[in-house]
Amino acid sequence: MKRTKIAHLLQSGAVNTTVNVRGWVRTKRGSKGVAFIQLNDGSTIHDIQIVVNLETLGEECVKNAHTGACLSVIGTLIASQGSGQSVEVQATEVVVLGEANPEEYPMQPKAHSMEFLRENAHFRPRTKTFSTVLRLRHGLAFAIHKFFHDKGFYYLHSPIITGSDAEGAGEMFRVTTLDAKNPPLNENKEVDFSQDFFGKATNLTVSGQLEGEIGAMAMGDIYTFGPTFRAENSNTARHLAEFWMIEPEMAFYELEDNMELAQEFIQYVIRFALENYADDLKFLDERLAKEESQKKAEERSGMGLIEKLRFVVDNDFKRLSYTEAIEVLKNSNHHKKGKFQYNDIKWGMDLQSEHERYLVEKEYKQPVILFNYPKNIKSFYMKQNVNEEVGKETVRAMDILFPGIGEMIGGSQREESYEKLLKVITDKQMPMESLWWYLDLRKFGTAPHSGFGLGFERLIMFVTGMSNIRDVIPFPRTPKSAEF
RNA sequence: UCCUUCUUAGCUCAGCUGGUCAGAGCACAUGACUGUUAAUCAUGGGGUCCUUGGUUCAAGCCCAAGAGAAGGAGCCA
Numbered sequence: 125m126k127r128t129k130i131a132h133l134l135q136s137g138a139v140n141t142t143v144n145v146r147g148w149v150r151t152k153r154g155s156k157g158v159a160f161i162q163l164n165d166g167s168t169i170h171d172i173q174i175v176v177n178l179e180t181l182g183e184e185c186v187k188n189a190h191t192g193a194c195l196s197v198i199g200t201l202i203a204s205q206g207s208g209q210s211v212e213v214q215a216t217e218v219v220v221l222g223e224a225n226p227e228e229y230p231m232q233p234k235a236h237s238m239e240f241l242r243e244n245a246h247f248r249p250r251t252k253t254f255s256t257v258l259r260l261r262h263g264l265a266f267a268i269h270k271f272f273h274d275k276g277f278y279y280l281h282s283p284i285i286t287g288s289d290a291e292g293a294g295e296m297f298r299v300t301t302l303d304a305k306n307p308p309l310n311e312n313k314e315v316d317f318s319q320d321f322f323g324k325a326t327n328l329t330v331s332g333q334l335e336g337e338i339g340a341m342a343m344g345d346i347y348t349f350g351p352t353f354r355a356e357n358s359n360t361a362r363h364l365a366e367f368w369m370i371e372p373e374m375a376f377y378e379l380e381d382n383m384e385l386a387q388e389f390i391q392y393v394i395r396f397a398l399e400n401y402a403d404d405l406k407f408l409d410e411r412l413a414k415e416e417s418q419k420k421a422e423e424r425s426g427m428g429l430i431e432k433l434r435f436v437v438d439n440d441f442k443r444l445s446y447t448e449a450i451e452v453l454k455n456s457n458h459h460k461k462g463k464f465q466y467n468d469i470k471w472g473m474d475l476q477s478e479h480e481r482y483l484v485e486k487e488y489k490q491p492v493i494l495f496n497y498p499k500n501i502k503s504f505y506m507k508q509n510v511n512e513e514v515g516k517e518t519v520r521a522m523d524i525l526f527p528g529i530g531e532m533i534g535g536s537q538r539e540e541s542y543e544k545l546l547k548v549i550t551d552k553q554m555p556m557e558s559l560w561w562y563l564d565l566r567k568f569g570t571a572p573h574s575g576f577g578l579g580f581e582r583l584i585m586f587v588t589g590m591s592n593i594r595d596v597i598p599f600p601r602t603p604k605s606a607e608f
Numbered sequence: 609u610c611c612u613u614c615u616u617a618g619c620u621c622a623g624c625u626g627g628u629c630a631g632a633g634c635a636c637a638u639g640a641c642u643g644u645u646a647a648u649c650a651u652g653g654g655g656u657c658c659u660u661g662g663u664u665c666a667a668g669c670c671c672a673a674g675a676g677a678a679g680g681a682g683c684c685a
Binding site: 354 | 648
């Protein structure tokens with residue numbers, strides 16, 4: 125008999141039909157004559173209740189239906205006599221496809237700590253919270269493709285292995301087939317990468333942006349969406365060594381167009397989640413409310429998860445130039461009372477996360493777009509603003525800051541002038557030879573263009589309300605941790 | 609990488625000033641119960657107190673080193 129997914133079963137409500145459901149046991153309970161099994165197959169957050177009449181079917185058939193076991197159940201979908209659910213399956217046949225020895229199976233029908241679940245990442249998707257996160261992760265990925273596709277953007281597959289070491293976004297993972305114990309050396313006693321697989325030193329990509337610009341300078345609007353890798357030894361709830369990034373790159377976009385697109389994009393995908401994953405979000409909303417109620421009053425965010433998402437969808441993000449932001453910080457009571465750890469606020473400094481958090485969480489209480497940053501603290505490829513006083517040069521960069529997350533998006537208008545870009549590269553003593561093709565884009569048919577990068581996991585964190593980035597990716601990669 | 613904290617039963621944790629301190633709840637097993645919703649009730653099994661070394665008459669508790677984890681910082685997305 126053909127299997128019906130639980131999501132479909134609950135939606136159709138076709139009572140008095142015979143169905144076959146298959147899934148994993150959440151809990152089993154019951155008395156002498158009847159057993160109740162909560163079965164879940166991942167298709168929805170909701171379980172289906174299986175009712176087993178032990179007198180007619182015998183106790184043996186559910187003896188091994190412990191938490192975690194996989195079952196195939198044939199039965200009749202009926203209106204439930206109980207109050208916890210509207211329909212249930214009155215079983216006529218229960219087959220245990222895969223047992224789960226309760227003495228050894230680590231998952232239990234109770235709340236586990238997120239740490240424990242990370243250590244059991246192979247069973248983690250069987251929990252309510254994590255399967256909900258995974259459904260939303262899928263939904264958001266789909267929404268991202270839909271948003272860009274509907275706008276006429278092309279999905280460009282930037283390389284995972286890169287020979288370019290000039291992206292400057294962070295420490296890189298070396299990719300090599302050379303013998304780690306005994307690598308070939310050149311005259312200078314350095315590793316001779318000319319003998320390596322690619323004939324040169326290669327790494328895992330830290331960003332697809334530079335390749336994205338190649339796409340934009342021919343296809344107009346493109347986006348990349350793939351894994352990126354940073355070998356930074358950062359141990360925080362907001363960083364991963366392997367994470368997914370979305371990087372659109374658009375020809376003929378100025379910084380303002382870039383900011384507009386970024387806001388529209390975030391609002392679109394969040395609206396998509398609200399419209400298509402209401403049940404999952406409701407569960408996360410309640411979960412977060414429970415968590416919040418245990419916090420001290422001053423640490424509470426004051427808004428529920430769904431409320432927060434609606435707010436972001438319905439309101440324009442606050443736009444603020446870096447220079448204005450410095451003024452706001454300087455004039456804040458927080459600063460005057462010396463409450464910032466780095467309280468010496470002056471133009472030209474890189475904003476610390478406490479400053480960003482103050483702006484987003486205390487001053488404006490909404491997403492904030494900061495733009496026009498000092499040239500000296502930003503990347504080489506960003507376009508410089510014109511007519512500025514000496515020592516106060518800025519570039520057309522923008523960051524979008526989110527409450528609880530920090531930087532969600534970093535982007536800029538790119539320098540399209542060959543001469544200006546060449547000068548910056550020379551001044552910064554960057555390796556010209558690996559950037560020849562990047563410079564060629566300016567030499568031949570250059571155009572104003574812009575783009576940004578969005579950390580997919582940080583978006584998922586915001587939408588799900590999860591507080592640790594390791595809990596929004598199936599297989600987190602962090603320093604000292606690559607199990608599974 | 610730095611700072612702080614943590615590591616006791618399968619899980620979540622308690623364990624006071626170093627001296628009946630090997631404990632609870634849940635889970636699990638067995639039994640009871642005619643429809644349960646984290647079912648309930650009774651009984652039971654279950655421990656390298658992270659590791660190593662030290663102090664002490666005596667260490668789960670104090671000290672040192674190591675391992676792992678969490679939170680914060682830096683870096684960033």
